[in-house]
Amino acid sequence: MDNSQFIQFPPGSAKFKRSMRYVPRDPGEDLDMEDSEHSLPPEGEFHLFGERHPMSLTRFVVACEGGVEDSDAEHGSVVVVTGVAFVVMAEHQIRTLDGERAPNNFEDEIKLGAVDRTFVSLSVGFEGLGVKEEKMWGILRQKVGGASGLSSQGLGNHMLRLRPVTSAMRSYSSATKEMTVRDALNSALDEEMAADPNVFVMGEEVGEYQGAYKITKGLLDKYGPERVVDTPITEAGFAGIGVGSAYHGLKPVIEFMTFNFSMQAIDHVINSAAKSNYMSAGQINVPIVFRGPNGPAAGVGAQHSQCYGAWYGSVPGLKVLVPYSSEDARGLLKAAIRDPDPVVFLENELLYGESFPVSAEVLDSSFCLPIGKAKIEREGKDVTITAFSKMVGYALKAAEILEKDGINAEVINLRSIRPLDRATINASVRKTNRLVTVEEGFPQHGIGAEICASVVEDSFGYLDAPVERIAGADVPTPYAANLERMAFPQIEDIVRAAKRACYRSAPMAASAS
Amino acid sequence: MALTRRSSDLLKPLTTVSSSVSFLNRRLFSTDDTTTITVETSVPFTGHNCEPPSRSVDTTPKELMNFFTDMALMRRMEIAADSLYKSKLIRGFCHLYDGQEAVSIGMEAAITKQDCIITAYRDHCLFLGRGGTLLESFSELMGRKAGCSNGKGGSMHFYKKDACFFGGHGIVGAQVPLGCGLAFAQKYRKEDHVTFAMYGDGAANQGQLFEALNMAALWDLPAILVCENNHYGMGTAEWRAAKSPAYYKRGDYVPGLKVDGMDAFAVKQACKFAKEHVLKNGPIILEMDTYRYHGHSMSDPGSTYRTRDEISGVRQERDPIERIRKLILAHDLATEKELKDTEKQIRKEVDDAIAQAKESPMPEEAELFTNVYRKGYGVESFGADRKELRATLP
Numbered sequence: 018m019d020n021s022q023f024i025q026f027p028p029g030s031a032k033f034k035r036s037m038r039y040v041p042r043d044p045g046e047d048l049d050m051e052d053s054e055h056s057l058p059p060e061g062e063f064h065l066f067g068e069r070h071p072m073s074l075t076r077f078v079v080a081c082e083g084g085v086e087d088s089d090a091e092h093g094s095v096v097v098v099t100g101v102a103f104v105v106m107a108e109h110q111i112r113t114l115d116g117e118r119a120p121n122n123f124e125d126e127i128k129l130g131a132v133d134r135t136f137v138s139l140s141v142g143f144e145g146l147g148v149k150e151e152k153m154w155g156i157l158r159q160k161v162g163g164a165s166g167l168s169s170q171g172l173g174n175h176m177l178r179l180r181p182v183t184s185a186m187r188s189y190s191s192a193t194k195e196m197t198v199r200d201a202l203n204s205a206l207d208e209e210m211a212a213d214p215n216v217f218v219m220g221e222e223v224g225e226y227q228g229a230y231k232i233t234k235g236l237l238d239k240y241g242p243e244r245v246v247d248t249p250i251t252e253a254g255f256a257g258i259g260v261g262s263a264y265h266g267l268k269p270v271i272e273f274m275t276f277n278f279s280m281q282a283i284d285h286v287i288n289s290a291a292k293s294n295y296m297s298a299g300q301i302n303v304p305i306v307f308r309g310p311n312g313p314a315a316g317v318g319a320q321h322s323q324c325y326g327a328w329y330g331s332v333p334g335l336k337v338l339v340p341y342s343s344e345d346a347r348g349l350l351k352a353a354i355r356d357p358d359p360v361v362f363l364e365n366e367l368l369y370g371e372s373f374p375v376s377a378e379v380l381d382s383s384f385c386l387p388i389g390k391a392k393i394e395r396e397g398k399d400v401t402i403t404a405f406s407k408m409v410g411y412a413l414k415a416a417e418i419l420e421k422d423g424i425n426a427e428v429i430n431l432r433s434i435r436p437l438d439r440a441t442i443n444a445s446v447r448k449t450n451r452l453v454t455v456e457e458g459f460p461q462h463g464i465g466a467e468i469c470a471s472v473v474e475d476s477f478g479y480l481d482a483p484v485e486r487i488a489g490a491d492v493p494t495p496y497a498a499n500l501e502r503m504a505f506p507q508i509e510d511i512v513r514a515a516k517r518a519c520y521r522s523a524p525m526a527a528s529a530s
Numbered sequence: 531m532a533l534t535r536r537s538s539d540l541l542k543p544l545t546t547v548s549s550s551v552s553f554l555n556r557r558l559f560s561t562d563d564t565t566t567i568t569v570e571t572s573v574p575f576t577g578h579n580c581e582p583p584s585r586s587v588d589t590t591p592k593e594l595m596n597f598f599t600d601m602a603l604m605r606r607m608e609i610a611a612d613s614l615y616k617s618k619l620i621r622g623f624c625h626l627y628d629g630q631e632a633v634s635i636g637m638e639a640a641i642t643k644q645d646c647i648i649t650a651y652r653d654h655c656l657f658l659g660r661g662g663t664l665l666e667s668f669s670e671l672m673g674r675k676a677g678c679s680n681g682k683g684g685s686m687h688f689y690k691k692d693a694c695f696f697g698g699h700g701i702v703g704a705q706v707p708l709g710c711g712l713a714f715a716q717k718y719r720k721e722d723h724v725t726f727a728m729y730g731d732g733a734a735n736q737g738q739l740f741e742a743l744n745m746a747a748l749w750d751l752p753a754i755l756v757c758e759n760n761h762y763g764m765g766t767a768e769w770r771a772a773k774s775p776a777y778y779k780r781g782d783y784v785p786g787l788k789v790d791g792m793d794a795f796a797v798k799q800a801c802k803f804a805k806e807h808v809l810k811n812g813p814i815i816l817e818m819d820t821y822r823y824h825g826h827s828m829s830d831p832g833s834t835y836r837t838r839d840e841i842s843g844v845r846q847e848r849d850p851i852e853r854i855r856k857l858i859l860a861h862d863l864a865t866e867k868e869l870k871d872t873e874k875q876i877r878k879e880v881d882d883a884i885a886q887a888k889e890s891p892m893p894e895e896a897e898l899f900t901n902v903y904r905k906g907y908g909v910e911s912f913g914a915d916r917k918e919l920r921a922t923l924p
Contacts, residue, residue: 253738254710258708259711260708261715262714262715264696264712264715265716285708288701294903297683298682298901301696357904358903389907436910439910
């Protein structure tokens with residue numbers, strides 16, 4: 018065949034139709050194929066036609082009429098079916114279009130015929146679409162390039178390319194598994210979207226870009242552009258649209274590329290979402306999740322480094338969650354999505370790539386963590402250190418250093434800023450009698466201030482030392498690496514504060530004699 | 531038919547409040563919903579990027595009578611609220627809708643209770659139009675338990691979810707993206723319903739409106755943006771706030787229609803046209819040319835930035851209720867006296883509702899802590915003195 022298999026798509030048009038002839042190729046050359054009782058379908062003619070999907074400018078619903086039949090179609094194999102049934106294969110999945118429902122997968126690549134786990138691949142391209150066309154070609158080349166041995170020109174007779182399929186199922190080994198926070202969030206989103214059709218994701222670059230930080234990778238392919246919605250760069254607009262859709266019973270997960278940008282939409286988070294259930298006396302609840310990275314990353318400067326835990330944590334009607342490990346990420350995100358109230362879910366960019374061990378229980382799709390309960394990451398008896406998000410890791414390292422000096426620190430991973438688990442914090446302080454709070458955000462009116470006040474109110478008699486606060490510096494975040502390091506808590510800061518709380522440090526500068 | 535259903539909903543406020551008085555000024559004419567009367571709108575529609583609908587609107591005697599009684603009821607409610615505010619029974623903010631009733635009434639005539647409406651803070655009459663009762667309205671205004679938000683919302687936060695009325699919003703412009711979100715949900719669920727997101731000429735300049743409109747157009751959401759242009763954003767006239775006060779054109783690529791918002795039939799025709807349009811083609815903007823007799827709110831006399839002549843001029847020439855009255859008399863559906871009696875009846879309905887509302891108690895103190903969350907997980911919440919007042923949120 019020639020390059021006419023690339024469908025000429027008239028500019029400005031929304032539909033295409035193409036007649037194709039399917040000729041089974043003689044298997045043998047450049048194939049990676051085992052013997053199988055499946056033979057390729059016999060020769061036949063079929064028509065491909067498609068139209069632009071209403072909610073996407075770059076995705077098409079493609080249907081196939083006529084063709085060849087293989088009634089033994091099974092998972093991972095044959096493709097073209099007679100009549101108007103439309104079969105698309107995406108990796109290892111087969112779906113049919115029953116005339117009413119558009120398929121979830123809008124891949125423009127249609128795989129025809131298969132033997133065992135290999136595919137015959139027909140790539141269709143679209144011309145005359147301007148920018149979108151380039152993207153199509155990009156995808157095309159990728160797939161074509163991925164197939165064994167195809168030239169980068171992408172043209173030529175590749176109608177019946179056979180290529181090995183990727184392994185169909187991910188499987189977890191029975192040994193202790195490690196999972197990155199990124200994968201934890203991705204899998205939680207995936208499972209909750211599969212479980213509840215009202216859950217959808219919306220934000221900048223969440224779909225075709227696979228997520229600015231790849232948290233939503235693969236979701237567009239699986240759930241389609243109606244449920245994974247790319248937005249323009251208009252936070253106030255799409256946050257409002259998200260809240261409005263939650264008013265009407267959907268369960269949006271709105272991604273802010275970082276929470277710094279949430280300030281453009283903060284009116285919707287607070288006035289439209291948090292307060293609605295109260296103002297309407299329970300008529301209108303808002304089951305929305307606002308998620309994204311919060312706090313500093315590395316060298317991103319003053320406008321991209323602020324922590325919003327204290328701001329959102331002060332608002333009644335909101336729940337504010339702060340995961341640390343992969344277990345936290347999975348359990349708390351699932352809890353947030355299932356929760357009927359607005360949840361602000363503060364992640365951390367630098368934690369996305371970190372791996373944590375996860376048990377089988379955590380990996381189960383029904384896993385969920387309770388909202389409002391802190392976790393004691395490390396038990397101790399000499400001093401309590403509270404922390405959340407990335408600082409939990411720092412606090413744990415500080416605790417190891419303190420151990421060498423004979424100080425046995427208890428590290429509490431807050432997990433939830435609102436509701437704040439005052440009970441766990443106070444019980445710990447009553448045990449250790451000393452407290453250090455750690456956070457990356459600005460110190461004035463911060464999380465530590467609230468924790469300190471809570472402990473002073475409820476457990477004053479148990480304190481043997483003043484409460485110590487470790488927080489970000491009281492300055493906008495500088496860029497220079499040495500200054501940035503000074504602007505955020507380091508492990509030695511936590512160690513020093515814990516020693517002070519235990520009256521074990523060197524005299525302070527002011528009182529040095 | 532939508533008409534019959536809607537009119538029975540609108541008659542609800544009258545019949546529920548005074549069960550003993552049978553407001554049955556019903557003549558043979560007023561229940562007649564089979565005779566067609568064709569009415570011409572006051573002015574033709576002006577379209578932007580669309581073919582405007584016809585000026586001829588079909589109606590029935592029943593609908594005409596209902597328009598009259600419903601608008602008269604709304605008018606009376608707002609006037610009564612004015613008095614209640616002045617006697618300090620209503621506190622805080624109170625934004626009155628008198629003069630603009632035709633927008634609510636005309637809209638309800640064209641849509642169903644599964645179509646959504648969301649608006650800003652001038653929401654009392656829209657609430658009534660969606661089926662809310664006078665008792666719920668006055669009680670809410672006075673902060674009583676029987677209010678539609680149990681007294682916890684106030685004038686700006688009326689809701690009626692079972693009739694798809696989503697408030698009631700205090701932040702200017704916020705309701706437009708929220709309305710586009712409602713439309714998003716309708717499209718997501720593949721419903722055949724639409725959303726009317728209402729805003730004023732002041733809010734028309736808000737950035738978030740254009741953000742939401744862009745997305746609505748991009749995704750073909752069934753969102754109808756209704757600009758209730760009463761020509762003043764608080765104390766600022768439209769020509770002082772907008773470089774281009776042709777709000778129906780502000781959508782650029784989004785079609786628009788300019789409508790005489792004081793003519794209930796023009797509004798009805800426009801909303802019907804808009805609903806059909808958005809279900810096929812994505813969003814549209816309706817600009818309702820309307821007028822409010824009161825100031826922006828009860829703390830604004832409304833006469834420092836416009837002349838009394840202007841106000842009385844509009845009342846003379848364009849009052850929505852008068853227009854219907856003339857139509858009723860012209861078509862001989864009722865006599866002057868009957869209409870006057872109807873208005874007296876309505877006055878009584880409203881007074882009865884106020885009396886009943888005054889008897890409703892204020893919310894219990896425990897209500898301070900209810901509905902913070904739908905699901906509170908037993909979390910603690912605090913009063914001003916946290917050692918004195920704490921509560922567990924269920």
